Amino acid sequence: MRKQSYEKQLAGWTLLLLGMAVGAVAVALKRWTLVFLGAATVLLVPWTVMLGLTLPADTEVRHWSLAWTGLDVLMAAGCAATVVLSLRGRPAARLTASATAAVAVLDAWFDITTAPAGSGLAQALACAVGEAALACVCVFLAVNDRRSRT
Template sequence: MSADLAHEEHGENHSAAGGDRGVTPPRNVPHWTGWLLLALGVFTLPWTANLAVYLPDKSEAAHYNASWVGFDLLLCALLIRTGWSLLHRRAYVEVTAAMTAVMLFIDAWFDVLSAPTTKEFIVALGLALCVEVPLGVFCLWVSIRAEYERRRREELMSALVRRLLALNRRTAARRGHRLP
């Protein structure tokens, strides 16, 4: 029996501040992947600094309209999927809600920074501040609440399984059987 299971079986709790059980990363993801992603993020900083210095301030883009239409279609799909998932109480709605929030923040960022005229800049800034950013914050709130609820249900189910196992062991012991 692993040490984690032994601690769980005996009711030991690895608590974080506030009394909630600490959440460990899934065992099917190797520990080194976190270090790899962290290193890649750090090593990307000089690349980004290089881009900031050497990229031109203005550039024409081929298929500019298609790229924005595709981005907005993806954003629509995520909004619809998140709403549908909430209405149907689907598992892992926190993932689509978080993805939707990120897309909204990216949309606001690029709309504001790519506005070619002062008038379009003001409209983009107004939409960013009144629609996209608040909606993104709302989606993050949904994501956090959904994750909290998923963890709460998971802990309740774990407690129920532990109780059933204990009851099963006691019943087996009374009958003279020994369970692993």
């Protein structure tokens, strides 16, 4: 009887120590991840300034239609994944909603910044309104925790 109690205590202490070790690693990883993210923030400022000063004002692009349709396919896939995951009650739907919002904002940005003046820009702005609405819906889904109301 005493031997079984000792084994249970040993297992309990082992699990406790393992949990503490995993927790310590998670805290260290989070700190290093934040240090890396902070360094990237600082380094991106001069990089962005350099790009702004050195990139050509215009350029010829190969695979233009593939790039644009690829963004729309990615946006549609994000919408579909968010719907499926949400209907299944999976928390990962919040992640897909966040990613889809980012893709929608990027699509709107490139629609507007690459549009020619005049009717092309007006069409891009109209598309951007729809993409902004999609992004807002996705952000709402990402930050709204429906499980807390059930």
